[in-house]
Each structure stands twice: as structure tokens, then as C-alpha cells.
Amino acid sequence: MKFYRLTFLASVFLTAVMLLLVYVFDSAKHSFSETNKQFFQTLIISALILSVINYLVVDFLFNFYGKRQIQKISTILPEEIRDEESNLNFKQLSQKFTDLNLKNTTEIDMMKEMEFYRKEYIGNISHEMKTPLFTIQGYVDTLLEGGVENLAIRDKYLERIDKSVERLLNIVKDLDMINQFESGEIILNKSRFDLNEMIREMIDVLDLEAQKKNTKIVLQTTSNLMFVNADQQKISQVLLNLISNAIYYSNRESATVTIKTKVENHKVLVEVEDNGMGIKAEMLPRIFERFYRIESSRNRSDGGSGLGLAIVKHILEAHGESIAVESVYLEGAKFSFSVAKAI
Structure with missing residues (x-):
């Protein structure tokens, strides 16, 4: 058995205390009768004093030897604990x-989530690029096998190849934009401009697309002029994405896309509303994710990059704003956001 000097001294001290109590009682035994209350009171008080002394001594020994053991094993402890104060007790x-352990569990869960996101992200990119690449490959093979000699086939296939290349470039451009937003590299060039004028110009640009879908685009505003302070080019991209989506999903005979603007709390509120197919309730939380499509059966070759709403969300967040969506399935959807009103 290993000898501990401090334990020996503690035992000597406790023995001395007990002997002292025995001596006190022996010296005073003639002063008490067997039924004297004073005797029992003194006995109880002495027992309490002895218990307190025992507790303090034992607690001291446990803490002292505990800290010594912690110091001995400190070389194998993680750095997060080893760098802390050296006088930790076992409870601490x-x-x-x-x-x-909680921190490590959280980090592991985060790593698993990031790995899942990485796999999903790479899968989505490959899926988006696969369609235009295979299209280009098919047309090029046809031309190489002799189709280039037929002028009608050559011109038609070259035109389709050009569209597929343009789609690939749009995907790459949108991916680059999102990555820049997420890394904080985008710098906003804010200026004062008339938001209503921008919307009217946007309606003119999308008029041909709206006619193909038999859709009417209407601007409703509380004021003819609506000046805001924002990045004009990026807000135009927000409107372009929202209005284009509304036109695409306005699959009705009398389809209407209504754009509303009004001033609310020193900001200009913009609403883009359509009476199209709407969005299912379970899909609403995910529509601003990268590559997420409301209509899973939608032909990807007919659509955009699948990044439009994600870009909209990032642009508005860069402006310190957010975007909200309300929808009733098969009745329509409404997207709304605010822009700082110019002074």
C-alpha cells in the first residue's frame, strides 16, 4: 500500500480531535446527571462539530488528490481542456x-449536413449541364456524319447548338453570381432611380414572351413616380426572374401577372402576383434553394438555370431585405419584397 503523507496527517488530526472530545467528556462527566438535558445537548453539539470537521477534512483530501490526478493525466487530455486552468476538480x-462532447457532436452533424449538401450540389450541377451537353453532342455527331452537307439541317442544328451553349453559359454565370454573393464578394452600386419606370421597361422586354403564353402583364401603383435607393442592375434582375417565372407558370386562358408598388414605412413594397398553377404548401420552404424546381416534370431544356429564385434571395439579402411568398395551389402565387425609398 502506497503511503500518502497528507492522508496520514489528516488521520492524526481527526484522531486528536476525537481524543480531545473524549477528554472533555471525561473531565465533565461528574457535572451531568444521566437525565440532565445539558449532557445530551453537549453530546449533540460535539457530534455535529466532529461531523463538520470530518466533512471538511475528507473534502479537502478528495479535492487535493483529485487535482493531482488531473494534473497527471493532463498530457493525454484534449487541448481544449489542457489549456484551461490546471486547478480543475472532477466536477468541473x-x-x-x-x-x-456536445461541441464535437454539433460539428459532426454540421459536417454530415455539409457533405450531403456538397453531394446534392454536385449532382444538381451535373444534372443541369447534362441536358445541353448531350444536346450539343447529338447535333455535332449528326453534322459530322454528313448532316453538314444539307443546308437546312445544318442551319437548324447550329441554331439549336447555339441555344444549348447559351444555356450552359447562363448556368455558369448564375453559379458564379451565387458563389460571389455567398462569399461576400458582390459590391452593390446603389443609386436613386424610378422603380416604376424600370418595371414598365421590364414589361416591354417581356411582352413577346407574355404574348406567347397569352398572358397580360399589369402594373398597379399608388404613385406614378416611385424613387428608390438600390443597385439598379441587380433589382432589375430580381424583377426579371420573378416576372419571367410568373409568365411561365400562368397556364390559364386569361392569365394575368400583376405587379403592385406602394410606399410602406419609408420603403417601397413590390408584389408580383399571378393567377397560375400556384405552389404546393410543402414546397414553399424550399423554392429558394439552388436548382429546386416547383414542377418536377418540367423540361429542363425549356427552363432557366434553376437558380433564379436563389439569386433573387441573395440579391435582396445583400440589400438588407428579404422576400416573402404566398400561394394557394392551382390559384396562383404572390412574391413580395421591399426596397429602400429614396429621400
């Missing part, structure tokens, strides 16, 4: 391990 050490 246990709490440190609990906190460290």
Missing part, C-alpha cells in the same frame, strides 16, 4: 468533457 472536468 466532467462539465468540460460534456461541453466538448
Whole structure:
């Protein structure tokens, strides 16, 4: 058995205290009768004093030897704990391990989530690019096998190849934009401009697309002029994405896309509303994710990059704003956001 000097001294001290109490009682035994209350009171008080002394001594020994053991094993402890104060007790050490375990569990869960996101992200990119690449490959093979000699086939296939290349470029451009937003590299060039004038210009640009879908685009505003302070080019991109989506999904005979603007709390509120197919309730939380499509059966070759709403969300967040969506399935959807009103 290993000898501990401090334990020996503690036992000597406790023995001395007990002997002292025995001596006191022996000296005073003639002063008490067997039924004297004073005797029992003194006995109880002495027992309490002895219990307190025992507790303090034992607690001191446990803490002292506990800290010594912690110091001995400190070389194998994680750095997060080893770098802390060296006078930890076992309770504090246990709490440190609990906190460290919770931190590690959180980090592992985050890594798993990031890995899932990475796989999904790469899968989505490959899926988006596969269609135009295969289209280009098919047309090029046909031309190489002799189709180039037929002028009608050559011109038609070259035109389709050009569209597929343009689609690939749009995907790459949108991906680059989102990556720049997420890394904080985008710098906003804010200026004062008339938002209603921009919307009217946007309606003119999308008029041909709206006619193909037999859709009417209407601007409703509370004021003819609506000046805002924002990045004009990026807000135009927000409107372009929202209005284009509304036109695409306005699959009705009398389809209407209504754009509303009004001033609210020193900001200009913009609403883009359609009476199209709407969005199912379970899809609403995900529509601003990269590559997420409301209509899973939608032909990807007919659509955009699948990044439009994600870009809209990032642009508005860069302006310190957010976008909201309301929808009733098969009745329509409404997207709304605010822009700072110019002074």
C-alpha cells in the first residue's frame, strides 16, 4: 500500500480531535446527571462539530488528490481542456468533457449536413449541364456524319447548338453570381432611380414572351413616380426572374401577372402576383434553394438555370431585405419584397 503523507496527517488530526472530545467528556462527566438535558445537548453539539470537521477534512483530501490526478493525466487530455486552468476538480472536468462532447457532436452533424449538401450540389450541377451537353453532342455527331452537307439541317442544328451553349453559359454565370454573393464578394452600386419606370421597361422586354403564353402583364401603383435607393442592375434582375417565372407558370386562358408598388414605412413594397398553377404548401420552404424546381416534370431544356429564385434571395439579402411568398395551389402565387425609398 502506497503511503500518502497528507492522508496520514489528516488521520492524526481527526484522531486528536476525537481524543480531545473524549477528554472533555471525561473531565465533565461528574457535572451531568444521566437525565440532565445539558449532557445530551453537549453530546449533540460535539457530534455535529466532529461531523463538520470530518466533512471538511475528507473534502479537502478528495479535492487535493483529485487535482493531482488531473494534473497527471493532463498530457493525454484534449487541448481544449489542457489549456484551461490546471486547478480543475472532477466536477468541473466532467462539465468540460460534456461541453466538448456536445461541441464535437454539433460539428459532426454540421459536417454530415455539409457533405450531403456538397453531394446534392454536385449532382444538381451535373444534372443541369447534362441536358445541353448531350444536346450539343447529338447535333455535332449528326453534322459530322454528313448532316453538314444539307443546308437546312445544318442551319437548324447550329441554331439549336447555339441555344444549348447559351444555356450552359447562363448556368455558369448564375453559379458564379451565387458563389460571389455567398462569399461576400458582390459590391452593390446603389443609386436613386424610378422603380416604376424600370418595371414598365421590364414589361416591354417581356411582352413577346407574355404574348406567347397569352398572358397580360399589369402594373398597379399608388404613385406614378416611385424613387428608390438600390443597385439598379441587380433589382432589375430580381424583377426579371420573378416576372419571367410568373409568365411561365400562368397556364390559364386569361392569365394575368400583376405587379403592385406602394410606399410602406419609408420603403417601397413590390408584389408580383399571378393567377397560375400556384405552389404546393410543402414546397414553399424550399423554392429558394439552388436548382429546386416547383414542377418536377418540367423540361429542363425549356427552363432557366434553376437558380433564379436563389439569386433573387441573395440579391435582396445583400440589400438588407428579404422576400416573402404566398400561394394557394392551382390559384396562383404572390412574391413580395421591399426596397429602400429614396429621400
